[in-house]
Amino acid sequence: MTSQPYRAPRQRTRLLGLAGLLAVVGVVGACGSDESSGSSESTAASSATVAVEKPWSRTTPSGATTGAAYMLLESAGGDRLIGASVAPDIAAKVELHETVAAGGDGTTASSPDTMHDAVGSSAEGSMGSAEMGDDSMGGMTMRPVEGIDLPAGQQVQLEPGGYHVMLLDLAAPLAAGSTYQLTLQFEHGGTVKVDVPVQDSAP
């Protein structure tokens, strides 16, 4: 006569527990991470020793003639990125660069650590105006580098604000959704061809 199947109390409790657990997981998952869920295919290319992961370039803003490529590099045995190139129909010149914080006396400090420290330690709230008076504070600049060392087994990031492969004199703006080929040259690991996707934001 009952329209629903009879469930023993213990079983009902278990079902409730499961439903509750799923509800919690669903809600926490939904509001969870602020990180955008990773890029679809991170094109991984590797020579014998160097692994290249998550390469990407930002869509070229209208009017810009330079671009940057970012990626994660890891060499099991240790290596050094010493150059990069693209076909002429992408850009005329490719260089390795590093964005650094510029010091008041012209000295530079390696950017990623400096900036991360600065943001981490001083983003607490009010600061006295005296501390911010130095007009070299926050100055950013870029400099070309001869190579980027890849210590054995250590992942090295080429990322906004840090190292990047710079594309100069773009033949045409890099369009979102497109892909171009970048050839990386390593001291020991030969050359690696990487397909770099172009997108609006980091993967």
Next chain:
Amino acid sequence: MTGWELSRPVRRLVIVMTRGGLRRWLELLVVVVTLASAACGSRDQTLEGLTRTSPLTVGSVQLPDVTTGAKTTAFPFRAPPGEILLAYFGYTNCPDVCPTTLADVRDALGRLGSAKASRVELAMTTVDPARDTPEILNAYVGSFLRRFRVLRTQDAMELRTAEDAFGASSSVTTTTDGRIDVTHTGTLYAVTADGTVAVEWPFGTTVDSLTNDLNLLLEDA
């Protein structure tokens, strides 16, 4: 405290009000909702960027406005009532820092939604007026944002005065082998309707922090 403990007083109320199987469901619902609120969490109700005990006043600083269709030629650094003005010093040949910051602003405004985003405008001042023509500037910033101003002066002193007001600086130098090196402060500034800098975000500030702070600023705007 766990969600279970937090929900104790509510559960007591539920127990009193109901009986039997329904009570269990409601208890569970209360726990879930409490856990969820704790997990989704309120972010800091304080600004995550940098603030000063004596805020910078920049409202009397003006620069030539070269935005396409600008009604006036001089633009003062103050937001319209109820709005926030973001100020940035950069240049379009910047492959890394400037696009990153502008993209982060775009992403933060996207998270705020169109109603709030329509109360935020970004004014970019070029530190490289020789290469950055008005056409290039409009196209460049327009690639990232819908509400923007582009400001450009070829008068070095006028640019320096504006930068000084923000505690910013820049330089453009040509090396012997013809390379043009540009240094510029990568900080993004939020200016309110009274012409003061409410908060400063150094380069590298996350989209999360920008979104959090913009929300707070718009509440007070």
